Amino acid sequence: MVFVRLYLWIAPHLLLALCLIGLLRNGRYKKFPIFFTYIVFEEVLFCGLLTIYLPALRPVASLEGYRWVLVIGTVVSAILQLATLYEIANVLILDRWYLARALRPLLRWTVALLILGTAAVSATLSQTGMQRVMNVFEVLNFSSSVINLGLLVALLLFTRALHVAWKSLPAGVVLGFGISSSVEMVASSLISLGKTSYINIDYMRMAAFHACVLVWLVYTFRQERSPQSIDSGIPKPDLEAWNQDLQRMIER
Amino acid sequence: MTLVWFSIIAGILALLCVLWTTKFRSTGTRHIDDAATQLRPVDVNAFRNLMDHGEREYLRTHLSSADFRSVHRERMLAAADYVWCAFRNAGILIRLAETSLNDPDPTIAATASNLQENATRLRFHAMQTLPKIYLSIIFPGLDWMSVDLAEGFDKLNRQAVVFVCVRAQ
Numbered sequence: 001m002v003f004v005r006l007y008l009w010i011a012p013h014l015l016l017a018l019c020l021i022g023l024l025r026n027g028r029y030k031k032f033p034i035f036f037t038y039i040v041f042e043e044v045l046f047c048g049l050l051t052i053y054l055p056a057l058r059p060v061a062s063l064e065g066y067r068w069v070l071v072i073g074t075v076v077s078a079i080l081q082l083a084t085l086y087e088i089a090n091v092l093i094l095d096r097w098y099l100a101r102a103l104r105p106l107l108r109w110t111v112a113l114l115i116l117g118t119a120a121v122s123a124t125l126s127q128t129g130m131q132r133v134m135n136v137f138e139v140l141n142f143s144s145s146v147i148n149l150g151l152l153v154a155l156l157l158f159t160r161a162l163h164v165a166w167k168s169l170p171a172g173v174v175l176g177f178g179i180s181s182s183v184e185m186v187a188s189s190l191i192s193l194g195k196t197s198y199i200n201i202d203y204m205r206m207a208a209f210h211a212c213v214l215v216w217l218v219y220t221f222r223q224e225r226s227p228q229s230i231d232s233g234i235p236k237p238d239l240e241a242w243n244q245d246l247q248r249m250i251e252r
Numbered sequence: 253m254t255l256v257w258f259s260i261i262a263g264i265l266a267l268l269c270v271l272w273t274t275k276f277r278s279t280g281t282r283h284i285d286d287a288a289t290q291l292r293p294v295d296v297n298a299f300r301n302l303m304d305h306g307e308r309e310y311l312r313t314h315l316s317s318a319d320f321r322s323v324h325r326e327r328m329l330a331a332a333d334y335v336w337c338a339f340r341n342a343g344i345l346i347r348l349a350e351t352s353l354n355d356p357d358p359t360i361a362a363t364a365s366n367l368q369e370n371a372t373r374l375r376f377h378a379m380q381t382l383p384k385i386y387l388s389i390i391f392p393g394l395d396w397m398s399v400d401l402a403e404g405f406d407k408l409n410r411q412a413v414v415f416v417c418v419r420a421q
Contacts, residue, residue, distance in 0.1 A: 099376065121255050146259070149266045156273040162375055163346040171274055178270030185263035189256045 008206035012213040013046040019213065022220035028169055034087045035173055038080040045073040067133040074137060078144030081177060085151050088170045092159055103158060107151065114150040118143040124192065142188035145181040152178055172219020176212035183208030291344055292337050302331040324392045332385045335378050342375035 020039050023029040029036040052066045089107065093099045122139045152174050159166065166174075187201045187208075301307060308327075312320050349368035355361045 099372065102376065102380075121259050124255050142259075145263075149263070149270075153266055153269055156270060160273050161379060162372055163343045164372065165346075165350050166274075175270060175274045178267060178274075182263045182267035182270070185266070186260050189260045189263070192256050 005203070005206075008203065008210055010050075012206070012210045013043060015210075015213045015217050016042055016046075019216050019220050022217070026220070028220070031091065032084070032087060032169065032173070034080065035084045038077070038084050041076060041080055045069075045077070049073070064133065067131075067137065071133060071137045071140060074140050074144065078140065078148070081144065081148050081181075082151070084173065085148065085155065085177070088173060089155055091170060092155075092164055092166065099162065099164075106154060106158065110150055110154045111147065114147045118146045121146070138188050138191055141184055145184035145188065148177055149181040149185060152181070168222050169219050172215055172222075175219075176215040179215065180208050180212035291341055294334055294337050294341065299331060299334040302327050302334070321392060325389050328385050328389045332382060335381050335385060339375055339378040339382070342371040342378065345371040346375065 093103050187205050190196050346368055349364040352360050352364035
């Protein structure tokens with residue numbers, strides 16, 4: 001079990017390092033600088049936590065320091081995740097003024113409603129049996145996951161309704177965040193129910209983050225797919241038929 | 253406790269939604285040739301007539317209140333059908349234009365880009381118009397609708413024809 005735990009903690013960060021290399025090699029870090037910064041931050045946080053954790057194996061009491069670093073890291077990470085989503089929205093939609101005009105208020109209202117909803121639900125998540133630092137961590141984790149998830153669902157539905165094309169990497173980033181945030185949200189809620197052991201929930205969280213990093217890795221190294229050309233897939237008689245259909249529309 | 257269960261269910265539903273929408277994105281372009289055959293003509297003049305403020309006022313003054321409500325409901329349902337049709341057509345044209353955005357011929361790429369922008373705009377406009385039409389069925393007295401959509405249809409149809417002609421050459 002210790003091996004699985006260590007694997008789920010360390011392996012995703014090694015894979016994240018590969019993601020960083022991939023982003024640097026294919027130059028996509030220039031287009032998504034905040035996402036790149038987020039990955040760098042996750043790696044720095046992991047190194048920091050590992051440095052605190054290893055000596056802490058002997059005197060368990062010093063885990064308090066580890067947990068406070070984790071809480072501060074969660075706050076910074078949540079801000080960077082939100083900024084990454086904004087970056088993706090900017091690449092997809094906000095540079096088209098006629099869509100930006102609608103999306104900006106939509107995102108603003110979504111965030112406002114999510115903050116209100118999260119504040120209400122977070123109050124029910126606090127557990128008396130838990131240490132204060134862990135309570136803070138759970139509430140922060142839950143809040144950031146809900147806000148993240150709500151924003152990315154709003155963004156996905158908006159772009160889906162308008163058939164806005166998603167490039168490979170943004171889709172991968174959003175899919176990864178979606179998996180990780182939804183599992184975090186469920187995990188924080190399960191902890192507050194107190195019916196499942198903390199260790200099992202921790203495994204679930206780490207497995208979700210592992211899946212998220214795998215998705216990012218695949219999308220980082222995947223070649224950008226260009227849409228099918230009409231010449232390759234659609235015969236010329238079809239073009240003529242559309243032309244006639246459209247001509248009819250205008251003549252009516 | 254209820255809120256906690258609600259957030260667990262919401263988390264699972266959100267995950268399914270994310271997986272579904274990203275899956276749809278990856279398979280969408282494969283079916284562009286099928287989708288293209290689904291383009292449906294929109295009778296722009298009939299739509300203009302249905303949305304015309306003067307027509308509505310004429311009906312309101314010449315019909316009893318009950319008759320006007322019934323006729324107005326039928327007219328708005330017909331208008332909604334046209335808008336749905338335009339919404340779908342715009343979606344097909346967005347994907348169709350997307351296939352030519354990286355065309356080596358700059359004329360085709362520019363036409364495709366233009367078509368995509370206008371089709372997105374029309375689809376967005378249709379998205380905004382549909383709820384107004386349905387609300388107008390419930391509250392016939394309110395006049396929230398613009399006729400810009402009909403102009404949008406016309407412009408988009410012209411651009412689509414230009415695009416298809418340029419592409420076929």
